[in-house]
Amino acid sequence: MNKNSKKICLISSSGGHLEQIKQLSEVINSYECFYVVTRTKATEAMKEKRYIVNDLIRTNKFVLFMRMLKMMIEQLGIFLKERPDVIITTGAGVAIPMCIIGKFFRKKVIYIESFARINTPNKTGLLIYKFADLFIIQWEELEKYYPKAIYGGGIY
Structure with a gap:
């Protein structure tokens, strides 16, 4: 299949x-995609084009800030190398820097709230909801937290 230019x-x-x-196989099969993921045995074994990045560690506010700054620099390098048109994420905290960078460069940001979040939102979702171009929830119960979200049902 020919990949679209995005x-x-x-x-x-x-x-x-x-x-x-x-x-998201329809997206993956239709567009040129790359992954940005945290390091695990599974992600190290991935065959798809991917970048392994540091994860967010939440110990105290100072360490959180410093880790976020380090992640922002690391992900900015990936962003400038790849120049994506769209950023799609299911979370969690590792996605925050890339989404902020994407918005700064006027790229589309799509956030899909985790399937595990049925009744309560997560902190990453609450933050990215404020600026995402498209915010998708998988459970109708979350509409009270994300009134402008699109209910997409489960992606499984």
């Missing part, structure tokens, strides 16, 4: 967030 950055933490983003 380039997509798929960024997530490992585990369930990554498994959810991999469910």
